[in-house]
Amino acid sequence: MELLTLIGLIVVVYFAVYVLLLPIIDCDLGLWYADNFGRRLDEFKGKVVWITGASSGIGEFLAVEMAKHGAKLVLTARSVLNLERVKGRCLEAGSTIEDILLLPCDITDTTKHEEMFARVITHFGKLNILVNNAGRSQRAVWETIEPEVDRDLFNLNVFSVVSLSRLAVKYFQKVGKGHLVATSSIAGVIGAPFSGSQNFDS
Ligand SMILES: NC(=O)c1ccc[n+]([C@@H]2O[C@H](COP(=O)([O-])OP(=O)(O)OC[C@H]3O[C@@H](n4cnc5c(N)ncnc54)[C@H](OP(=O)(O)O)[C@@H]3O)[C@@H](O)[C@H]2O)c1
Numbered sequence: 150m151e152l153l154t155l156i157g158l159i160v161v162v163y164f165a166v167y168v169l170l171l172p173i174i175d176c177d178l179g180l181w182y183a184d185n186f187g188r189r190l191d192e193f194k195g196k197v198v199w200i201t202g203a204s205s206g207i208g209e210f211l212a213v214e215m216a217k218h219g220a221k222l223v224l225t226a227r228s229v230l231n232l233e234r235v236k237g238r239c240l241e242a243g244s245t246i247e248d249i250l251l252l253p254c255d256i257t258d259t260t261k262h263e264e265m266f267a268r269v270i271t272h273f274g275k276l277n278i279l280v281n282n283a284g285r286s287q288r289a290v291w292e293t294i295e296p297e298v299d300r301d302l303f304n305l306n307v308f309s310v311v312s313l314s315r316l317a318v319k320y321f322q323k324v325g326k327g328h329l330v331a332t333s334s335i336a337g338v339i340g341a342p343f344s345g346s347q348n349f350d351s
Contacts, residue, residue: 194219197273201256201313202283204231207332209238211280216242216249223269223276225252226283256283257304259312266316275324279317281310282332291345299346306347 150158167178174181198215202208204226212222216239224232224239232251239249250272252265269276284306287298314329321327335341340348 190218196277197221197275198278198280199223199269199276200280200282201225203235204228208282209235213238213242216244221248221273223250223252225254225256227253227255229253256309259309262312262316276320278328278330280330281314286344286347288343294346302346
């Protein structure tokens with residue numbers, strides 16, 4: 150069998166299995182596999198996880214899930230009120246007061262990143278995982294967007310992530326291990342209409 154035929158066959162079989170499994174799984178195959186056969190969430194017990202954009206949505210959900218599994222949490226966003234609410238949910242989920250550090254800030258102010266990073270290390274003595282989740286999307290007819298709007302979007306979705314990740318990578322290299330996570334978007338894979346700037350920065 151020719152190599153290309155074989156590759157084509159594998160792709161067809163993959164999608165056939167995918168379609169057949171759709172009625173019984175509620176996510177893609179990779180996630181389903183990880184859920185059932187991947188590493189267990191208990192492995193997060195005692196790990197220090199810093200989640201940016203933790204005051205709502207995906208970041209909030211992640212914080213509560215991590216709390217259920219015993220992680221120590223650093224929660225960042227601008228809204229102190231919402232961070233306090235998320236902290237309350239984490240405490241209900243099993244965290245203790247000592248397990249949670251609220252680090253409110255505007256993440257686009259990269260001049261504060263070193264100081265914030267130092268606070269995390271001073272408080273918990275280590276960082277295991279940085280989750281770059283703070284971000285937003287934007288809808289507009291691309292050619293009408295003011296440059297300032299593009300700049301704001303890139304400062305949040307790109308440059309703040311690069312700045313904080315760079316500090317984390319230097320620290321992870323020093324201690325010999327660590328993980329970087331970034332919440333991305335399908336817009337980075339398939340261009341979405343009226344999301345021109347977001348398609349670039351995803
Ligand atoms: N939900 C989706 O369908 C989807 C799809 C593709 C990609 N994403 C990406 O997934 C991530 C989370 O999205 P989400 O749906 O959970 O949105 P969300 O509920 O609006 O959460 C965004 C988070 O980012 C924080 N944030 C925004 N600007 C910030 C700033 N300047 N400094 C610090 N924190 C800031 C917000 O908190 P404050 O306002 O309190 O600062 C909030 O906690 C984003 O990066 C988003 O682009 C989401």
